[in-house]
Amino acid sequence: MSLSEPVIHYSSARFNTSASKLSQCPADEGAEVAFAGRSNAGKSSAINTLTQHTQLARVSKTPGRTQLINFFDLNIEGLRLVDLPGYGYAKVPIALKQHWQKHLDAYLQHRQCLRGVVLVMDIRHPMKEFDEMMVQWCQSTGVPLHVLLTKTDKLKRGPAQSTLLQIRKSLKAALGDLVSVQTFSALKKTGVDQLKERLDAWLLPDSEDDADDQA
Template sequence: MSTSDPVIHYNLARFEISAARLDQCPSDTGAEVAFAGRSNAGKSSAINALTQQKSLARTSKTPGRTQLINFFSLNIEGLKIVDLPGYGYAKVPIAMKQHWQRHLDAYLQHRESLQGVVLVMDIRHPMKEFDEMMVHWCESTGVPLHVLLTKEDKLKRGPAKNTLLQLKKALKERLGDKVSVQTFSALKSTGVDQLRQRLNSWLLPDAETAEEADA
């Protein structure tokens, strides 16, 4: 990577806007990566670990509180991280889940600046209904997918590795080179560099992937 290449400093990410519908989203220009996941999978904690900010993405003791599409601007103009609504939690009313699903689908189907999806799964409970829906969407559209198996610290090393290998094999058969899988722990900040490198490859495809300068 030459000194003239742009570098994303994820710790400089700033909240930009929340949108309840596609027509409320920022202009569809530049490049963005969307984070998706069931509402108790640790998505907000993963975004906070990525950006080294404790409360950039709101975490709640009541899963399902994130009802909007939240946009965060990065230090390079036009680049964004997007926090998509999580759902699938039993206490969230069905009508609300259906509302989220309609707007989530509209975003995924029509957002041209979307470069890839980070799908956050609890490593102890992978491939639930929401996860399968997201994998199927990426399978049908060809949008690259990166699976983040969170809460790695909750499992011993052997079971965590087995889950990683089994899921990687299953998803490679469906998505080929359009999918990647890693383990992650927001609590211990493990896997953060690997996640940054994947995002760099999507957001800065013309620059060589390098170690994140502010890691």
Template sequence: MTANVNPIHYNAARFLISADKLSQCPDDSGAEVAFAGRSNAGKSSAINALTNNSKLARTSKTPGRTQLINFFDLNIEGLRLVDLPGYGYAKVPIAMKEHWQKHLDQYLQQRASLKGVVLVMDIRHPMKEFDLMMVEWCQSTHVPLHVLLTKADKLKRGPAQSTVLSLRKELTALLGDKVTIQSFSALKRTGIDTLSARLDEWLSQGCDKYEEESEES
């Protein structure tokens, strides 16, 4: 396969469907990468920066607005990005939070087309309770994890690099070569190339149709 024959264009991403539970998700075929993160980590802003579309994923000054599993098609059939519900500061009833937790767990445990998880953390406040839960889930299921340390523009270069190195050491001890880590700033648009390269690797290796098209070209 020649990966750059049919490149994935993230700026071609378009909304596909929102799902309240696993049974409402698209057919479990092809390949998809899910973005997860606490409600105030900058997940929607990261997706919008990646796709160069400020309106693709909902952003709000009120954290926790993403209450459904949102799917986005890419330019190659069968490839998708997924925006998972945020947790942490959402001012919603406990019953709703429990509902999210149940269906998020089902998605992560049962979704065969899931090829990797991008865990979005605020670089100033990494490894909170939800983050640790996601790391442990990836450890138990062997699903690859890419940690996106957002809002890097809020720190000077030295402290930002120190956080990346420290977290890389910590998580590599747990996940080995199944984890990668980078800094990212949606505001400054830094780190987009590194993120897209990681997604290319996961999506192109996980979708037979992509591989067939590349081989035929």
């Protein structure tokens, strides 16, 4: 990358706004990447580790507490990270779950500036119902998917690598080049650089070209 090319500083992330439905989202322009995941998969911790902010995405002891679509501006104008509502926690009322799902679906289906989805899964409990739903949505819309297998510090290296390879193989069969998979640990700060490279490739067109050349 030359000195004249833009560089995303993820530590620059700043809260923009929260939206409970598509009409409340920022203007549909520029480029953004959305983070999705089942409640308690480690999504908030992953975002906070990426951005080096301890409280940018709220980490709650009550999973599913994030009920809004949260937008964070980056240092380059028009580029954003998006924290989608946690989903799947049993103690959340059914009506609220249905509300989340309705507006989450509207966002994913109609947001034109969406460049990719980071799907956060606990490596010990991958590919649950919500995860399958997200994979099917990406398959039907052609939106790129990056799977972040979190909490790898909870497993030994062998089982973690085995799960990584298994998930990568099954998703490649469904999504082909649209999907990538990595391991990640917010506790040990591992996998951060790999995540940044994927986000750069989506948010900066030149980075995407470079990634294609290296593929």
